[in-house]
Amino acid sequence: MDLEQLKSLLPPVFNQICQEIRINDAVIEWVDIIFEQIGTASKCPPHAHTWFEFNYILSGQMVTHFGDELVQVGEGGFFLIPPGTIHSHSYTRGNPHEEICLRWRIRPASTEKADVQGESFFTRLQRLQEWNSGSYRDNGNLHGLLEQFFQEALTGQSELALQLLLIHLLEYLSLLQMTMQGQVTSSTAVKDPLVRKVEVYLEDFQSSRLSVGELAASLHMSYGHLSRQYKKLTGQTIIHRMNQIRLEKAKELMKLPGLRIAEIAEQAGFADLCYFSRAFKKHYGASPQNYRRQTAANEST
Incomplete structure (x- = not known):
């Protein structure tokens, strides 16, 4: 309007x-x-x-x-x-x-x-x-x-x-x-209330696929308008922020020795293991396997 x-x-x-x-x-x-x-x-x-x-x-x-x-x-x-x-x-x-x-x-x-x-x-x-x-x-x-x-x-x-x-x-x-x-x-x-609502939704989302339509509908907005507003307020896209949250969750799951890398990727919301490995290495500077080994070595010293 x-x-x-x-x-x-x-x-x-x-x-x-x-x-x-x-x-x-x-x-x-x-x-x-x-x-x-x-x-x-x-x-x-x-x-x-x-x-x-x-x-x-x-x-x-x-x-x-x-x-x-x-x-x-x-x-x-x-x-x-x-x-x-x-x-x-x-x-x-x-x-x-x-x-x-x-x-x-x-x-x-x-x-x-x-x-x-x-x-x-x-x-x-x-x-x-x-x-x-x-x-x-x-x-x-x-x-x-x-x-x-x-x-x-x-x-x-x-x-x-x-x-x-x-x-x-x-x-x-x-x-x-x-x-x-x-x-x-x-x-x-x-924090801007729109940003806060989006992040609450992203942090609570458990499925491997984000329903952008459901997210926008829950805020009574079109997804196009929501995307533009979120990027204007934060400087990043909703998908980028979603991946950040999932990678942060994956890093925490790395501390559980009983979980395989594939299980960590799935629980963090990544449907594709190869994509998860590339994204994790780009964000943290090491592959999931190397990151877990480095973390374990640091904790043992």
């Missing part, structure tokens, strides 16, 4: 979910969720908000000013504006932009109702107050979250389910903030 259709069908849904939701010790109030319309305006004068504002550029480009800093933001880019940050916008003539804009406020839940274990969720979200101004390129995670949000909004998911998707987006931004400050490594970032 194209952007014009989304802009026509989704605003009523956005209006319905603009309300408060409590998660652990935090209350999130959705102030606005809109596809921003600028009409014929060429600029927006300096101003500040009492809320957080997240802007994701879906097409075109715009320029945002944070004080004396000028930032150009194009398709697939985003910026986040914490409360109280003075900023202004200017728009490129002949190249209008389209964006999705999320606005929210947060406050701590009352202490007598909050049941907090570990780090405070409110603290994690409040950390976004320290977000460094500027334009950021999306690595695909935010686009995947927004696309899932749009699709589930179109299919009539509950207000709670849609709000939780947006909470997931805020949590991702919070972890990204921690990564930029060196507080966590990038490996702890939230």
Whole structure:
């Protein structure tokens, strides 16, 4: 579905979910969720908000000013504006932009109702107050979250389910903030939900043949669209990732001395022993037989 259709069908849904939701010790109030319309305006004068504002550029480009800093933001880019940050916008003539804009406020839940274990969720979200101004390129995670949000909004998911998707987006931004400050490594970032679902399916798949049609159908997508999205988000194909998972499983099975190589290949999901041997050697630098011998020798020393 194209952007014009989304802009026509989704605003009523956005209006319905603009309300408060409590998660652990935090209350999130959705102030606005809109596809921003600028009409014929060429600029927006300096101003500040009492809320957080997240802007994701879906097409075109715009320029945002944070004080004396000028930032150009194009398709697939985003910026986040914490409360109280003075900023202004200017728009490129002949190249209008389209964006999705999320606005929210947060406050701590009352202490007598909050049941907090570990780090405070409110603290994690409040950390976004320290977000460094500027334009950021999306690595695909935010686009995947927004696309899932749009699709589930179109299919009539509950207000709670849609709000939780947006909470997931805020949590991702919070972890990204921690990564930029060196507080966590990038490996702890939230995995895109589509990627997570695909990998759960692949890891659970026991047959020697992957039913790509079944995988796509379980996600309510065509296989072509699923393949394109997965490669965009991960940089690799579903088949490549499937083989990685099967080879990892085969390596673990190598530790069982009672299993023959042919049995390992079959249990790992490879129907062809020759293909398995070639793939294993390419991935681990040794044939299955040599890898098993080397591992056994290393463990005996």
